[in-house]
Amino acid sequence: MADDVLTRHVSHEDDGRAVDRARMRRGLWMQRGGQASFNALSWAGFLFLWLPIFILIFYSFNDSRQLNEFRGFTLQWYQNIFDNVAGSNVQFSTGLMMQAFRNSLMVSLTATIIATIIGTMVALSLARGRFPGRRYIDSLLFLPVVIPEITQGVSLAMFFQLVFEFMRRVDGVAWNYGFTTIIIGHVAFNISYVAIVVRARLANMNPRLEEAAYDLGANGWQTFWRITFPQILPGVMAGALLAFTLSLDDYVVTFFNNGPGSTTLPIFVYGMLKTTVTPEINAISTLMLVLSAVIVVFSLVMQRNLMGHR
């Protein structure tokens, strides 16, 4: 009787195992198939992200003014950029482009410095202070991130127009759009990005450390520079880097608020793209890609070093 139960049980278990194994095998095949197609899909995704970059680099070495076909390898377009003569193309001028690039750097650096200081201050204030209206400032900070850039650009341009009109009537001074208006616009959206990044960093920081510093007799200034600042430095750097990139790449706000003589690189490049497409653009684009890749790698290394020292 007992034997019977045992054998029946064993045989049943055996059966179950066989079924299990079959199911597992089928599952494994399905899983493998699924895995393969999943991997293929992901690779396609990466390809999609990188295809335009490869194409640009490829055509920047193409020995043909037309994009029809690949006629062989050339460095002609790079040569043209550095020689400041663009062959038959009148639209393009390296001198103008370099000027635009310098303008861009100036605008981005200034906007980044101002935004980083103001943004870090407001982040500290919101993270440490308990004052009425704190929540409103918090919401206010999120607005530039969510409101469409075009609305920001347009409204700021309208605002400046009104200010200029007012100044002309009152003072007789003819103000115009230029670097100041661009920088003001960039700072306006960058404050938020810096503040958000720094706040995220502050949230991970132990407030007890600051209290300990106060208890040990340090004043606010000392506490900030010796305790708080070194701890939030990676956040501040990350925020500044983000602000710099956003500012350097900005087209929309700049487009509405730039004036004569304050052409930035995106404005210049856009003008080129809208008029004639020349092989030099491919070469410039490739150089810009290399430059941003270098900046990214550099910032990653720097971040790692900063983290390492902590």
Add this chain to the structure above:
Amino acid sequence: MVAGLKRALRKHNAFILSLPALFWLLVFFITPLLLVLVLSFMSRDITGRGTLPFTFEQYERVFTTFRPVFVSSINIALISTVVCLLIGYPLAFYIKTRRSDAVRNLALFLVILPFWTNFLVRTYAWRVILGQSGPVNTTLLSLGLVDEPVIFLNTQFAVIVGMVYTFLPFMVLPIYASVERFDFRQVEAARDLGANDWHTFWRVVLPQTMPGVVAGCILVFIPAIGAFITPDLLGGRDGFMIGNLITRQYKGTGNVPLGAAASMVLMGAVMLSLLVYIRFTARQER
């Protein structure tokens, strides 16, 4: 008592630290927005600028004459968001499931780097790729799939491709963040309890990564609906969007109050989608 005084001083200091940002945002952000709001209710004078009397005319025109522009903008933004999600979700999982840290970091780097390169240049690259004699058409022709070059450029299709391309990292990164928090043992648990792949995905994986999905969708939809450069470079007349409509009113001969009304409606649409998002996350937290 001294400590109390210090603390009070610190609280006071804290507010002072907010002042520069408060000033900057109120003067150079909120005031301009209010100005545009007022402008959107004004009439157009001969030069195209705003003038009295106040009127609803601009909003009326936005919702009647320019309704197709808004409808197609919403369509393009929605389709781009969905396509981003379909590509981005598996991609985020792919990155997360890499075994070694180095490969995972490299994969993340590969997603982020294009995002750091100049936006205009990347969009322009699609002009080259999708052009009459670009690589896509060359391939299609040489494979004999088509007899003559397909016109991709200056269509809504080109705009969607450009948008998906530009905003894909915005979708991948938040999804990756929530996938990273996801405990893969739950998949095993679901399997052990007899769920098949489909069920495991719908009942276990998707609900837990939903915050990332929703955040990604918002991050793609908001810039997509207000986009100006992508439709301008790739869309032509067929891919004309709200951003182009607004820009046209301000630069050159236009109708400034109409542009103001259009940008207010655009802002309203964005705020509405954000409200939905906030509602959604609030419900999730409850």
